[in-house]
Amino acid sequence: MKYFKKLVGERVYLSPRSLEDVEKYTEWMNDFRITDYTGRSHQSMTLEAEKKYLEEKIESEVTFGIIDSNENKLIGGIGLHKVNHIMRTAELGIFIGDKEYREKGYGTESIKLILDFGFNYLNLNNIKLDVMEFNKRAQACYKKCGFKEYGRRRKCRFINGKYYDVIEMDILSEEFKENCIKNKEIN
Numbered sequence: 001m002k003y004f005k006k007l008v009g010e011r012v013y014l015s016p017r018s019l020e021d022v023e024k025y026t027e028w029m030n031d032f033r034i035t036d037y038t039g040r041s042h043q044s045m046t047l048e049a050e051k052k053y054l055e056e057k058i059e060s061e062v063t064f065g066i067i068d069s070n071e072n073k074l075i076g077g078i079g080l081h082k083v084n085h086i087m088r089t090a091e092l093g094i095f096i097g098d099k100e101y102r103e104k105g106y107g108t109e110s111i112k113l114i115l116d117f118g119f120n121y122l123n124l125n126n127i128k129l130d131v132m133e134f135n136k137r138a139q140a141c142y143k144k145c146g147f148k149e150y151g152r153r154r155k156c157r158f159i160n161g162k163y164y165d166v167i168e169m170d171i172l173s174e175e176f177k178e179n180c181i182k183n184k185e186i187n
Helices: 019-028 032-038 045-059 105-121 136-145
Strands: 011-014 060-068 073-084 089-096 125-131 146-158 163-170
Touching: 011 105, 019 045, 019 073, 032 089, 032 125, 060 089, 060 105, 073 105, 089 105, 089 146, 105 125, 105 136, 125 146, 136 163
Parallel strands: 089 125
Antiparallel strands: 011 060, 060 073, 073 089, 125 163, 146 163
16 A cells, blocks of 8 residues: 655654545444543444545645554554534544554644644644543543643443543644644645
8 A cells, every 4th residue: 555644743644535445444333442531432334435525625625644664554443523614623633543552642743733734734722522530540641732622522432342432622724833844845
């Protein structure tokens, strides 16, 4: 698979998502070890449905595959969704699909790359996300990237027989001062 280095960091780069990866994304979107944390375990994703999703989102949203720079290997996905250029807002979504890459800083680096892009190239002012209350590793990662909790929707997600809260977090452009994209010319 050929990937393109749109946003380059230290250990990962973000490449535009490709339809050629549809099987890998379909595998990940049917794995409870991923979907329980994203709140999407109630969905079954077929190859055709994932292909349709990718076709629609490739054009309409800012979505990337997360690629390990050393192995040139797809390890997850990240995107800015519901981008509103008038209000200058977006919603962040991320997952590390390859279990060998979890809890090793790849997600943190990927988030910082997309925040740099969102604030300094898309001119966004506020990027938000939702995280499940039990997903402590993601909460720690988001806080490390500068996100702050601003709300909580109580017992609104039903997963494996129990209701859970969704924590709402966001970050403002004025709060993000890092220069993470290594392949840009103008600093």
